[in-house]
Amino acid sequence: MIAEIIATGEEIRTGALADTNSAYIAAQLEENGIQVVRLHGLGDDLGRLVEVFREVGERADVCVVTGGLGPTVDDLSAEAAAAAAGLRLILEPRALAALEEFFRRRSRPLNPSNRKQAYLPAGAEMLPNPVGTAPGFALTIGRCRFFFLPGVPHEMRRMLSAEVLPRIAAAAGGRRDYRLVRTLSCFGMTESRVGDRLEGISAAVPGVRLGLRAHFPVIQVKLYAAGRPEDKVRGILDQAAAWARQALGSVVFSENEATLAEVVGRRLSETGQSLALAESCTGGLLGHLLTEIPGSSAWFRGGIVAYANEAKTALLGISPQTIERFGAVHEETACGMAEGARRVFAATWGLSTTGIAGPSGGSAEKPVGTVCIGLCGPGVGPQAYRFRLDYDRRSRNKTVFAFKALDLLRRVLSGMPLEEG
């Protein structure tokens, strides 16, 4: 069974609103074994709506349409559906009763323009909307069953799961495929290198399809498989995930969409250890990433954002001579910062960043993108590492500096090599 999805409305056509409804519907259909092949975005243009409904009616088995069911003159979905199917609009008594009930409960009069919402194409099946005024409906156009839903996300979601998915599942019957996905998150390798490493995966594990997705600075490896029964599909993904882990090594930091900060936090929490930070170039971003995790106060002690050099000496106890001799961006300074953070907060681990995020502040010797990361813990260091990671924009450089620091700590905590070749 193949499906298409149509989002309607001037706000979609003109880009005033990004269409998140279609992504939601696509994900739900895919999870339910219906293959989505095309998404469409259209304005409130009757002729174009009719044209696209007819076009999709010749091609797809199922189509979900959002928007255009409201009370105003630019809500055209019912009219366009009727025209595409060669039907008239008629007053649907059940729809009218539901509307009257909706307004009665809210002690508001039924507006004449709301009455328009009770007109549906003749023979359409009404889909009740328990949380809004716009009833939906199902209608066959060409060879395809169309489901018309309101564009308001929470109304759409509720009606999709209560009314649409059960009807589609019933129609699909035994033809239902399981479509599963596994996600491996990687840091420290470019998308193209990840792709190269995984090139043979579809040959090695028949039935798996590979997708790569960049969420800067993380590369997500998506492994897709479809078929029946569910166990078999799951087995293919297990095998593919093992193959990918083998090919990618320690750049894979999670297999359950956990963030890098969550992976580090869980490791600290499981071993009863704690962490303190001394941030310069990352400006608080490391602390922010770690404190996004509920319960992080159990293992995160705190940090010092030592933006000015005086803060590095006064708060972290780095000697002014060190900064004078080596500069603020140097392994020696990074070591002193990590050691200072660990001591000041009485934490198991101290982690530091000092670098040049840009756009200014770089030099020939220390160009923009230079970062020194310091680490200090039980039997470890203080030690520091210098990297050059320039991603053209200050905010991206800050992000990659923070991830690099978290990744170093993850590797040390897990006894992994510090970099993957």
Added chain:
Amino acid sequence: MIAEIIATGEEIRTGALADTNSAYIAAQLEENGIQVVRLHGLGDDLGRLVEVFREVGERADVCVVTGGLGPTVDDLSAEAAAAAAGLRLILEPRALAALEEFFRRRSRPLNPSNRKQAYLPAGAEMLPNPVGTAPGFALTIGRCRFFFLPGVPHEMRRMLSAEVLPRIAAAAGGRRDYRLVRTLSCFGMTESRVGDRLEGISAAVPGVRLGLRAHFPVIQVKLYAAGRPEDKVRGILDQAAAWARQALGSVVFSENEATLAEVVGRRLSETGQSLALAESCTGGLLGHLLTEIPGSSAWFRGGIVAYANEAKTALLGISPQTIERFGAVHEETACGMAEGARRVFAATWGLSTTGIAGPSGGSAEKPVGTVCIGLCGPGVGPQAYRFRLDYDRRSRNKTVFAFKALDLLRRVLSGMPLEEG
């Protein structure tokens, strides 16, 4: 001139990613006087890509395609474009040179799979990508000029404005209407209240169209006007912006898309003042927001992320009795934190946050969403304010706490009332 937009990629088709690129492109095209009529979302399926490229090629004047230019086997845009236009793929020397330069600058070898990105349809016009490996290209298919851009949003945006919009404007020539937009950014009022306040604007200023856009926790008021000559359109927007400012008052913090942190930073920088932070519940986010701004080291001294209570006493000099008597989340503690930060970093202003971001840690007296913000500066305080701002999710609460703190400082620095009714 009419345009269509195509987003490609399995993540789009399957709903793993909501397509925000197309909305961005649609808005840009509309602002530039090009009418967008259809948006399309497609997976990495060669046959279907070719079919849709041909279909659009018969219908539209302009089409912008995103995605599918990467180095991996599932990146099919160039191949599909060549097939739809009946052309071969050839190695484009300028694209290869740009790729080599990109890797040389980063001291990385040019990967064989990246080499694939230099193959473009014969006769295509290469569109340089200064910030990524994927060059774009322009190609005529049927009667329509297609522009192929990478799917990575910041690469796409940069190339859209540098390469695509100027070419479209040149092709549109004198048929162009000026479609201008003015953006007022607001913090501290719900979207529906902003909408209510602005209800009469189209009647008061004929020719202006209003759009509201929520970028949590900021509400952007978009004022659109179109026509000729440019001066007239600009005059309408000036008048509408003045009307909106009057209606909204001090919740408007910028009219040039500057962030709240930028507004605060500019104010500090212009007056030669400096800022230090003591963050508890925001965990470093305030420092992160401030250090996103290039040159922030001129006025941002640093901060202490005092997650543990011991850090509040040892580093910020708050007496343990204060914390014991009032608790960590209290105006007294917030005052002590702001004062401590100001003293420790020798800054003009000290700003602090202490609160409960959730999901746990709340109580009947101090539920999740409670935050105390402390402020201390020349002739001001230390003083603190308590708010209850619960947005259901930890990360949203942290964000709104940080924005509330910045907004308080903005209001104090500008002599504004502390809250807008």
